[in-house]
Amino acid sequence: MRTHRIQGRVSGPLVAVFLGVLGGLALLALTRFEFALGGPKIDRSGRLVILINGIPERMARDVLLPNHAWVLQIRLPEETQPGNDEAFLVTLRSERTGATIQIEDRFSIQNGIATLAIPKSIGLATGLLSVRATYIDATGRHFEDQRRIRIRSWFGGSPIGERQIIHFDFEVDRDEDGVPDFLKDLERFGLASPDQRDFAERIAARIEERALERVERAYDATDDPNGTGRDRDPVHVRFRPDTDPRSLITRICIGGSDPLKRGSVGQVRFDLRNEDKTSVECGDEPVSGIFPAELEIYKDSPLYRAVLDPFLKAHGGTVLGKHPDDSISMFEIDADGSGNGSVWISRRRSEVDRAIAVIGDVLGSIMAHEAGHALGLVAPSQPGLGLFGGSDGEAYAHNLDAFGDPPSDLWLMNPGGRFSFEELAGQGVDGPLRFRPLNYAYLRDRVVVSDKH
Numbered sequence: 001m002r003t004h005r006i007q008g009r010v011s012g013p014l015v016a017v018f019l020g021v022l023g024g025l026a027l028l029a030l031t032r033f034e035f036a037l038g039g040p041k042i043d044r045s046g047r048l049v050i051l052i053n054g055i056p057e058r059m060a061r062d063v064l065l066p067n068h069a070w071v072l073q074i075r076l077p078e079e080t081q082p083g084n085d086e087a088f089l090v091t092l093r094s095e096r097t098g099a100t101i102q103i104e105d106r107f108s109i110q111n112g113i114a115t116l117a118i119p120k121s122i123g124l125a126t127g128l129l130s131v132r133a134t135y136i137d138a139t140g141r142h143f144e145d146q147r148r149i150r151i152r153s154w155f156g157g158s159p160i161g162e163r164q165i166i167h168f169d170f171e172v173d174r175d176e177d178g179v180p181d182f183l184k185d186l187e188r189f190g191l192a193s194p195d196q197r198d199f200a201e202r203i204a205a206r207i208e209e210r211a212l213e214r215v216e217r218a219y220d221a222t223d224d225p226n227g228t229g230r231d232r233d234p235v236h237v238r239f240r241p242d243t244d245p246r247s248l249i250t251r252i253c254i255g256g257s258d259p260l261k262r263g264s265v266g267q268v269r270f271d272l273r274n275e276d277k278t279s280v281e282c283g284d285e286p287v288s289g290i291f292p293a294e295l296e297i298y299k300d301s302p303l304y305r306a307v308l309d310p311f312l313k314a315h316g317g318t319v320l321g322k323h324p325d326d327s328i329s330m331f332e333i334d335a336d337g338s339g340n341g342s343v344w345i346s347r348r349r350s351e352v353d354r355a356i357a358v359i360g361d362v363l364g365s366i367m368a369h370e371a372g373h374a375l376g377l378v379a380p381s382q383p384g385l386g387l388f389g390g391s392d393g394e395a396y397a398h399n400l401d402a403f404g405d406p407p408s409d410l411w412l413m414n415p416g417g418r419f420s421f422e423e424l425a426g427q428g429v430d431g432p433l434r435f436r437p438l439n440y441a442y443l444r445d446r447v448v449v450s451d452k453h
């Protein structure tokens with residue numbers, strides 16, 4: 001038996017946790033307690049629940065885990081306080097070898113959930129692992145939960161390579177007219193005109209910047225999707241508007257319309273386990289890329305109207321570059337008026353800023369979704385074959401719940417055709433679209449997907 005003490009950043013109240021069995025002093029005490037009373041009386045009024053990676057219980061049941069870096073969480077029964085430092089006990093036992101690892105460690109407890117990111121140093125063996133958690137609260141009530149988790153070996157390295165870059169190419173010129181297709185797209189929305197190339201390029205650059213920021217936020221979520229307790233927990237993929245010859249580049253083009261005219265705003269091939277780390281999603285044959293021109297399918301959305309009408313002649317607006325308040329210098333002044341409010345922002349300028357923000361966020365949500373496909377989301381079937389993704393129809397490569405139905409929650413990798421313009425803009429009732437915890441756990445290499453079941 002080995003004893004590890006793991007030091008780490010801990011926030012919230014501390015509770016000492018002993019992982020270990022048969023010989024652990026705390027457990028001996030518990031065993032004696034069980035003998036004396038004919039087994040502890042388990043309180044059913046509240047539940048102690050073992051969770052993995054912030055994934056709902058039913059979904060986490062089949063998840064296959066690597067031997068470290070996943071997140072073990074214990075949800076404490078509501079409105080309880082631990083009896084003392086030894087009231088909270090978690091035991092890990094390998095069913096294959098019978099070995100138990102005794103660890104004295106500290107979980108971070110926040111909002112009634114005790115969290116531990118499993119470190120490599122624990123040395124978990126592959127195969128089934130029994131996890132048992134017991135908890136005695138300050139009033140002497142006894143709670144417990146037990147589950148089995150499968151630890152898999154790591155086949156062929158992690159799915160997402162260390163050097164993986166997604167290159168979002170806004171310069172693509174499919175129709176070979178010498179002008180990037182994206183600039184032509186902006187003309188449809190009144191945000192550019194052919195004789196004002198300067199304006200078109202400036203606004204394109206601002207939208208591109210905003211869209212990339214939106215993608216970064218999706219993959220570097222600040223709301224701790226896997227409940228690690230860490231401030232930041234980013235996915236190790238870089239997103240760039242240009243290339244880097246030293247890296248593995250997946251190129252996704254942004255510009256033009258869907259060649260098949262199905263009104264699809266994006267189509268990137270689903271790449272199981274990100275096996276092709278240098279794919280090119282830029283073609284007419286097969287159709288792939290992101291098609292901003294198709295955003296017109298949302299033209300009846302109230303937000304679309306409010307944002308773009310000021311630039312559309314047919315709706316009483318004036319194309320960007322033709323309004324008396326339009327000047328190229330409007331792109332130089334910070335939107336917040338950088339001299340502490342001393343810069344006056346014209347109404348026209350506010351409309352321009354709003355169009356940049358909304359179109360940038362909508363495109364960014366689509367880019368984050370399509371990049372997800374290129375990285376292997378969402379693999380069909382249950383873990384360890386898949387990640388609860390569908391295999392046909394609109395559910396293909398998109399989220400399903402544990403019952404095989406479309407999820408009731410709004411997640412970024414749900415079927416794309418179901419999102420409204422407002423939701424893509426992050427202005428739906430739930431705010432910006434996010435990866436669901438299982439998708440995020442995959443992107444962080446915390447869930448192993450394998451065809452070797």
Ligand SMILES: [Zn+2]
Binds near residue numbers: 398416
């Ligand atoms: Zn999709």
